[in-house]
Amino acid sequence: MADDVLVDIRGLKKYFPLRKGLSGFSPLKVKAVDGVDLQIRRGECFGLVGESGSGKSTIGRCILNLVRPTAGLIRFGDKIIFSDGGLRSGGLKSGGIHLSYKEMLPLRRDMQIIFQDPTASLDPRMRIGEIVAEGIKKHRIVSGADIEKKTGDVLELCGISRDLSSRRPGEFSGGQKQRIGIARALALNPRFIVADEPLSALDVSVQSQILNLMGDLRRTLGLTFLFISHDLRTVEYFCDRIGVLYLGALTETGSSADIIDKPLHPYTRALFSSIPRDNPGVKRRRIQLKGEIPSAINAPPGCKFHPRCLHAVDLCAQKTPVLEDAEPGHQVACHRWRELAAAVNGETAALGI
Ligand SMILES: Nc1ncnc2c1ncn2[C@@H]1O[C@H](COP(=O)(O)OP(=O)(O)OP(=O)(O)O)[C@@H](O)[C@H]1O
Numbered sequence: 488m489a490d491d492v493l494v495d496i497r498g499l500k501k502y503f504p505l506r507k508g509l510s511g512f513s514p515l516k517v518k519a520v521d522g523v524d525l526q527i528r529r530g531e532c533f534g535l536v537g538e539s540g541s542g543k544s545t546i547g548r549c550i551l552n553l554v555r556p557t558a559g560l561i562r563f564g565d566k567i568i569f570s571d572g573g574l575r576s577g578g579l580k581s582g583g584i585h586l587s588y589k590e591m592l593p594l595r596r597d598m599q600i601i602f603q604d605p606t607a608s609l610d611p612r613m614r615i616g617e618i619v620a621e622g623i624k625k626h627r628i629v630s631g632a633d634i635e636k637k638t639g640d641v642l643e644l645c646g647i648s649r650d651l652s653s654r655r656p657g658e659f660s661g662g663q664k665q666r667i668g669i670a671r672a673l674a675l676n677p678r679f680i681v682a683d684e685p686l687s688a689l690d691v692s693v694q695s696q697i698l699n700l701m702g703d704l705r706r707t708l709g710l711t712f713l714f715i716s717h718d719l720r721t722v723e724y725f726c727d728r729i730g731v732l733y734l735g736a737l738t739e740t741g742s743s744a745d746i747i748d749k750p751l752h753p754y755t756r757a758l759f760s761s762i763p764r765d766n767p768g769v770k771r772r773r774i775q776l777k778g779e780i781p782s783a784i785n786a787p788p789g790c791k792f793h794p795r796c797l798h799a800v801d802l803c804a805q806k807t808p809v810l811e812d813a814e815p816g817h818q819v820a821c822h823r824w825r826e827l828a829a830a831v832n833g834e835t836a837a838l839g840i
């Protein structure tokens with residue numbers, strides 16, 4: 488297994504049981520994540536995009552062990568966080584693994600989350616210094632007088648003066664609260680950060696400041712990111728590679744340049760067709776998707792995207808496409824990607840581009 492992979496996800500499934508009123512659970516399941524293979528390399532920022540309900544947060548929560556997967560394997564560094572026992576990988580012994588809270592503790596320090604809503608994620612009764620120091624104490628990052636120093640240092644690293652440590656979250660703006668949330672995460676010296684829509688609750692005017700802060704921290708601290716976002720422009724700017732999710736399955740993965748300028752899956756094309764390109768050499772027409780994203784309880788058979796796909800043929804309703812290498816580092820799950828790519832290239836040639 489490649490050593491440069493920090494987070495390795497194989498065949499990940501998370502099915503949520505569906506509650507049926509007061510009578511208990513229905514046999515139906517919400518297939519939030521339905522067979523995802525994903526590798527996040529050390530030091531990279533991997534962007535996860537897809538419509539609401541496509542399973543982005545659930546993947547992040549499975550990695551952080553906040554929800555227990557239904558099946559698959561998750562490895563973080565040299566530790567297996569979850570295995571259903573059915574997979575063998577790099578000489579690992581089979582047999583199910585799901586780390587206990589105690590076993591997970593050292594890993595939890597290594598992997599932190601930046602939440603979407605900084606107001607909801609910071610306890611309004613606590614002083615911000617206490618909020619940041621809480622994890623430092625719990626995980627014994629430093630002790631004694633060094634706790635206060637570490638707290639002040641990490642706050643200042645995130646652009647908040649240590650002199651403000653005794654203030655409470657309510658005294659700060661949204662952008663400052665997000666800085667405090669980032670400081671809390673960084674206080675544990677993590678290697679890996681899940682940033683789940685970290686900008687979407689912020690004013691547009693401060694979004695770029697927080698993005699720049701995360702970029703600086705990423706460079707100076709060598710952090711690895713899973714960056715979850717609806718905002719495709721942000722993902723393009725911040726991420727080295729992108730995975731596109733549709734109803735719990737990856738439709739395409741590749742470098743940001745591949746996904747944005749050379750998308751192969753009809754869903755990716757539609758998703759990114761809404762972003763105007765600065766590069767006049769890349770022409771694209773806006774593609775309007777038909778219909779709504781179907782329910783994850785009753786997903787369409789075959790390719791889950793087929794009812795909304797302009798290019799679907801009978802095979803698409805019958806057989807689930809697997810993610811295959813289209814070119815090195817660029818994978819797509821579509822039965823027709825070759826024909827469609829040839830057609831797009833032909834059209835481009837006809838336009839004289
Ligand atoms: N705890 C839960 N119990 C039941 N269903 C859940 C639970 N958490 C998520 N789901 C369902 O799983 C699916 C995926 O949800 P998830 O939150 O991962 O999507 P998402 O891509 O993060 O969406 P958004 O962009 O809106 O944040 C949705 O259908 C959601 O309703």
Ligand SMILES: [Mg+2]
Pocket residue numbers: 543544545683
């Ligand atoms: Mg989400």
